[in-house]
Structures are given as structure tokens and as C-alpha cells.
Amino acid sequence: METQRKVLIIDDDPDIVEAMKVVLESKKYQVVVAKNGEEGLKQVKLAKPDLVILDVMMETSDKGFDVARQIKSDKNSKEIPIIMLTAIKEKTGLDFKNEAGDEVWLPVDDYCDKPLNPEQLILKVELFLKDK
């Protein structure tokens, strides 16, 4: 039997999390939730998800970028794809500490503007998990 794929959602907005959870669970994904960046990093180690959906603004306005960097710099988790919930424009528009557009600085696999409609969400998740 095919093992259930595990998606970790790191987002501090409970409503957004709930909506995404409903969508993903309808496609038989197992969903783990972390309501801030720190908790998210713990869950990456504990739950060993197949994919991370990551919000940007949590404890700080660029916490998501920190979290992404940490996930990608750890050899145990660097293979986990990350979908970042932000528009690519916001990446340059908001006053983040570093210059945007740097692959090393922003090591994520995809960006999406919030909210992701159900079809897009499923499509993106499937895209990253189909080869696994």
C-alpha cells in the first residue's frame, strides 16, 4: 500500500491553515501543523515531512525566510521541498533585511501568493511529491 505523504504547514493564521488542511486531507495527504517558525523547525525534525508549506510573516516579518534557510542548511532536511506563501513581488517590495532575489538567501522551491486556491494548491503539492 502506498504510504501517506506528509505535508507540514507552518503558518500562524489558523484560518488559512484550516482551509489548506481541509483541501490537502481531501487528497489523502497527512497534514501536520506548526503555528510559528520555531515550532515549524521542531516539526521538520520530528515529523520528517515530505513537503513544507511555509508562511513568511510570523514571529517577525521575515521569519519564513529564516526558517527556509535553516531547513535547507541542515543535511537531514535540505531535500525537503518548500513552497513559500508569498507573492514574488512581495519578496522585493517589503523591507526585508537582505536583498531579495538571491538563491542562497532565499532557498525555496516555489512561491505562491496567498490564498492558494484549492486546485493550485493540490497541483503544486502533487508536482513536488509525484517523484518521491
Place this chain on the structure above:
Amino acid sequence: MESNAFQEGLVERLSWLIWLRWLAVIGALLTVLFVRQGLKFNLPGFPLYVIILALFIYNIVFFFLLIRVKKKSLAWVNKIANSQISLDLLCLAALIHFSGGIENPFIFYFIFHMIIASILLSRRHSFLQAAFGVLLFSLVVILEYLGVFPHYCLRGFIISCQYHNPLYLGGVSFVFVSTLFIAVYLATSISNRLRQREKVLEQANEQLRAKDRIKSEYVLHVSHDIKEHLAAIQGCLEPVVAKITGELNPKQLDLIQRAVHRTGKLMFYVKALLEITRIKLSRQIKMEYFSFGATLSEAISGVTGKAQEKNITLHSVLEPSIDKIRGSKEHIQETLTNLLANSVKYTPRNGKISIVVQDKGNRILVAISDNGIGIPQIELPRIFEEFYRASNAKEVERDGTGLGLSIAKQIIEIHHGKIWVESEEGKGSTFHIELPK
């Protein structure tokens, strides 16, 4: 900031002075020619032409100095202004000496130099220049009087030579000297007042800019917060509409679909508002070289579907010499898409849209024309204002943000380009964009 603006003004006026000097060279040359050849006055040609040549040569030197020196400190600019005026006074005094001295009515041309000094220099320096002018004038008059310098009489213009008549010398000198100082006093009073007013205006402008920034930051904050909540609302409604949570009866589905539709519209609006506010606040975007042709093609393909639905023909001509231009590809593409989408939206079925891009050396000129509904003449000046929508556009589409064209304008202006429109109601519109390469 202020001293910078002041300095720029000064540099600009120095260029103006150089331009005036070219006229002075021509004027002096023609006058000497006319007086010597036409009126047959016995004046020494050689020294007069040498002085005019000197005037010409140092004007060339100043002309290139002003172009070549990139970093112009205020002290440097002041020094150049002072030297120019001093040299001009010297030349004028020499010309006067060789053409009749105190009997030459052109001595009153010293006033022009005083006015120029008052515009360019500080009050103290203007008075010093006036003193220098008086010194030169006195030297000419006294040395001619004493016979140290020869006197060239303007016989024919005056009945008898006056250069050794003390009463005449005293009278003219008094009027001359007082005229010079009064001219400087009056001109510096006016120009000081103007400078002060300029400073006040600059400060007021700065305050307005600061206030506008605060307003924009406020708008950014509010719209960002609204967007967060909207995203959650949309996120919760969409799985329901997609029936992921189970079947809905037709009435439920209809109402939720309406809610989703309106949320989508509001989201679009909030995003446009966020974008224009961000662009306004940043005033700077990442610039790189990108292919304009490819970007235009992408923008065109973005609207092709909608155009085909209405059977609108899209025709584009790009001059082959246009290759890469410097700017933000993403923003330029967005602007082109935006204008094209507008054209498609406001052009009736079977209409025509043409895009012409011309190479203008260091700039490109884009013209997007349609034969759509056009814009009423009276509304044209307001069309790029935020939230403004033309009355006939509202009839075609009830809800628009009224932000599309103002976003386009902001983007083009950040690129140091220009955007403008020509339109006739009922016949169509042409949007022009001029962009540096």
C-alpha cells in the same frame, strides 16, 4: 538638499552666462566693425579685436570647464562665477578704454555685470565686484586724464574731448559709481528675497513629500492587513465552492459563489493598491538589461486569448534595431500587459489594436493604438490619476480599480520615461510610452 538645489541653480545660471557671452562677443564684434567701417571713427582695431578674441577664448574655456568637471563643489562654482564676472569687467574696461574712455556711452553696460553678479553671487561678493568695476573704471579715467594711457577720442560722436575736463569727469563718475552700487543694492535685495522664497518652497515641498510618505506607509499597512484577512476568507470559501467539504444545494452554491466572486474582486483591488503604494514608497526598483521584444511578445500573448474571444486583431511592429533596454522586466511587462488589456477591454468586437515600437537612439517609443470607445476629451487630463475612471469606461465595466493607469505611470516614471495618451471619444485611444534604453 537645499544647498544642492541652490548649487544646481547656480550651475544652470553659469551656463546661461556663457550663452550670454556668446551674444556679447557677436555684439561687440558687430559694434566695432560698424563704428570703424560704417561710421569711420578713428579707433584702434587691433587691440579691440584682440580683446574680443580674448572674450571668445575664455568663454570656450569656461564652457568646457562646466561640461567636463563632474563634481562641482559649491566653492568651485562660486570661484568660477566670480572669475567670469571679474574677467568680463576687465574686458569691458579694456574695450571702453580703446573706444573713447569716459566719453563712450557703453560705460553703462557695467550695470549688466552688476545685475548678473547679484543673481549669481552673494551680496558681499556682488559689492566686491561693484568695487572692482569702479576701480577699473577709475583707472581708465585717471590714467587717461594723467596722460599715462592714450585717449581715443570719439570725434564725430562728441563735439570736443572731455577726458581732461574735471567737472565732466566728476559728474559722470559720480553718476556711474552711484548707479553701479544702487543697481547691486536693488538687484541683490530682489535676488535674496527670491532665494529665501525658493528655500521656503523647497522646505515646504520636502515636508509634503514626508507627509505623502507617511500616508503611503499608512495605506500600505492598512491594505496589507486587509489582504491578510481577505486571504483567509478566500481560503476558507474556496474549498466549500469546490465542494471539497461536501455537496451544496443550488441556493447555497449560488450564494457562496457570489461571495467568492466579490472577495476575488476586493482582493484584486487591494493588491493593486498595495502595488502602487509599494512602488511609490520604493522609488527604486531593480534594473537590469532585458530584451524588449521578448517582453512585448509575452505581454501580447497574455492578452491574445481575450482578444480572440472578441475577434480583435492584434498587430505589432518592432523596429529590428531595438534589442535590450535597461529596466525592470517584470514591471515593464506588467505595464504593457496592463495597457493592452485595457485596449482589449474597451475595444468592441472585430476591432483592431496595433503596437508600434520605434527606435529613437537612446530611447524607444511605444505606441499602443486601438479603435475602441476612446476617452472623453474633458477627462483626458485626469486619466492617470489614482482611482479615476473615465465615465464611458464605467459603462463597459462597472468595477475597476482605477489604479491600472496610475500604476503604469509610476512604473514608467521610475524608469525616467514618459507616458501620455491621445484619444477621441468613440474613435479610439493611443497610449504612448517613451523609455530610455
